[in-house]
Amino acid sequence: MIRSAVTVCLVPEARRGPFVFHGDLAGACASAAAHGFDGIEVFPPHADDVDAMELRELMRQHGLTLAAMGTGAGWLLRKLSLTDPDPHVRMCARDFIGAVVDFAGGFGAPAIVGSMQGRVKDDVDREQALDWLREELDQLGPRAHALNVPLLYEPLNRYETNLFNTVADSITFLQTLRTRNVKLLVDLFHANLEEADIAATIRDARACVGHVHFADSNRRAMGFGHLDGAPIASALRETSYDGFVSAEVLPLPDSESAARQTIASFRRWFPRG
Numbered sequence: 001m002i003r004s005a006v007t008v009c010l011v012p013e014a015r016r017g018p019f020v021f022h023g024d025l026a027g028a029c030a031s032a033a034a035h036g037f038d039g040i041e042v043f044p045p046h047a048d049d050v051d052a053m054e055l056r057e058l059m060r061q062h063g064l065t066l067a068a069m070g071t072g073a074g075w076l077l078r079k080l081s082l083t084d085p086d087p088h089v090r091m092c093a094r095d096f097i098g099a100v101v102d103f104a105g106g107f108g109a110p111a112i113v114g115s116m117q118g119r120v121k122d123d124v125d126r127e128q129a130l131d132w133l134r135e136e137l138d139q140l141g142p143r144a145h146a147l148n149v150p151l152l153y154e155p156l157n158r159y160e161t162n163l164f165n166t167v168a169d170s171i172t173f174l175q176t177l178r179t180r181n182v183k184l185l186v187d188l189f190h191a192n193l194e195e196a197d198i199a200a201t202i203r204d205a206r207a208c209v210g211h212v213h214f215a216d217s218n219r220r221a222m223g224f225g226h227l228d229g230a231p232i233a234s235a236l237r238e239t240s241y242d243g244f245v246s247a248e249v250l251p252l253p254d255s256e257s258a259a260r261q262t263i264a265s266f267r268r269w270f271p272r273g
């Protein structure tokens with residue numbers, strides 16, 4: 001069953017970032033549940049900054065599931081990445097992501113490697129950078145597998161990384177890993193910039209897709225931009241996608257409106273019974 005989620009950002013430095021709710025975890029959970037979402041996706045400063053008991057109680061109280069947890073604060077706050085030329089920085093990046101893998105895994109949820117993948121710097125050989133990324137993902141993938149969850153790798157658009165921008169190139173790379181436990185996160189905002197045909201991309205990727213960021217062409221809630229969501233939703237349904245579509249969108253014109261628009265689009269494209 002395809003499930004709905006909204007993002008909750010707990011990083012003050014990312015308060016202008018593409019997250020539906022900011023700062024108030026309890027308030028976000030109450031609102032997500034009131035709108036009828038199935039889950040929330042949390043973007044924490046660090047895994048240690050989230051109180052697992054509090055989160056578990058909020059999930060229980062509101063009947064929500066933890067959909068996924070982001071790791072981008074490791075880049076935003078600490079400039080850590082898995083392709084940094086400094087081995088110590090790569091180790092810190094792996095530890096940062098590993099802590100999120102462990103925390104989220106305790107909730108049955110995957111961690112996301114997005115901006116933490118980094119980029120090939122000007123003075124670094126591309127194959128070398130890919131070897132570094134491969135080495136780290138081959139450690140993190142099994143760590144997630146031990147908790148019975150995948151690790152999510154998110155292709156980003158060309159303005160955010162020069163590693164891989166398309167789903168197909170990402171899949172080709174993931175097939176060179178020893179671990180089979182890294183799945184793809186297809187973010188519709190990035191896909192709109194990079195893919196020729198998003199629905200065909202989803203069909204071709206099929207079982208490799210583990211999570212979807214549900215965002216329109218302008219990073220606003222689905223329906224507030226110019227993406228045609230219907231064929232994308234059809235592709236997800238026809239490939240028996242069984243994960244979350246999670247609104248990683250700007251809180252415009254405000255959080256409540258973005259949540260309301262997202263759930264309306266979700267219900268239109270993924271009707272239940």
Ligand SMILES: [Mn+2]
Nearest residue numbers: 154187213248
């Ligand atoms: Mn995303």
